[in-house]
Amino acid sequence: xxxxxxxxxxxxxxxxxxxxxxxxxxxxxxxxxxxxxxxxxxxxxxxxxxxxxxxxxxxxxxxxxxxxxxxxxxxxxxxxxxxxxxxxxxxxxxxxxxxxxxxxxxxxxxxxxxxxxxxxxxxxxxxxxxxxxxxxxxxxxxxxxxxxxxxxxxxxxxxxxxxxxx
Numbered sequence: 001x002x003x004x005x006x007x008x009x010x011x012x013x014x015x016x017x018x019x020x021x022x023x024x025x026x027x028x029x030x031x032x033x034x035x036x037x038x039x040x041x042x043x044x045x046x047x048x049x050x051x052x053x054x055x056x057x058x059x060x061x062x063x064x065x066x067x068x069x070x071x072x073x074x075x076x077x078x079x080x081x082x083x084x085x086x087x088x089x090x091x092x093x094x095x096x097x098x099x100x101x102x103x104x105x106x107x108x109x110x111x112x113x114x115x116x117x118x119x120x121x122x123x124x125x126x127x128x129x130x131x132x133x134x135x136x137x138x139x140x141x142x143x144x145x146x147x148x149x150x151x152x153x154x155x156x157x158x159x160x161x162x163x164x165x166x
């Protein structure tokens with residue numbers, strides 16, 4: 001039901017932790033769509049070591065992050081999808097909570113959450129300290145991009161219907 005799109009260019013240093021956070025999820029109906037953007041490090045080996053739930057694809061040439069994501073879109077085969085960069089991790093209940101929200105609210109096209117960031121000294125801080133916007137937030141997103149991409153989950157039918165590419 002859920003695809004996690006991961007674009008990687010020489011991300012071996014962080015990749016095992018990032019993929020590990022996906023495989024630690026309380027929700028297990030997922031596949032990782034792993035886009036290797038012509039890495040020259042051990043990214044391919046690490047990604048493939050996580051087994052068949054990681055669908056590995058290599059771009060024909062190095063692409064910008066946006067180009068690689070657009071290139072990957074036809075490979076998504078899911079009801080919902082998220083994106084995770086190789087230097088980010090997600091909390092263990094992210095997928096479960098977001099799928100639950102889509103189930104409870106069938107007209108919702110996008111679910112997002114807060115993001116924990118880390119300073120160089122290891123101190124943690126929340127990205128959003130005030131109440132996060134909800135409801136019809138499309139115009140708000142366009143006027144002031146406030147989302148942290150790794151927190152998003154999108155209903156794929158919305159993307160397909162409106163031909164939106166990230």
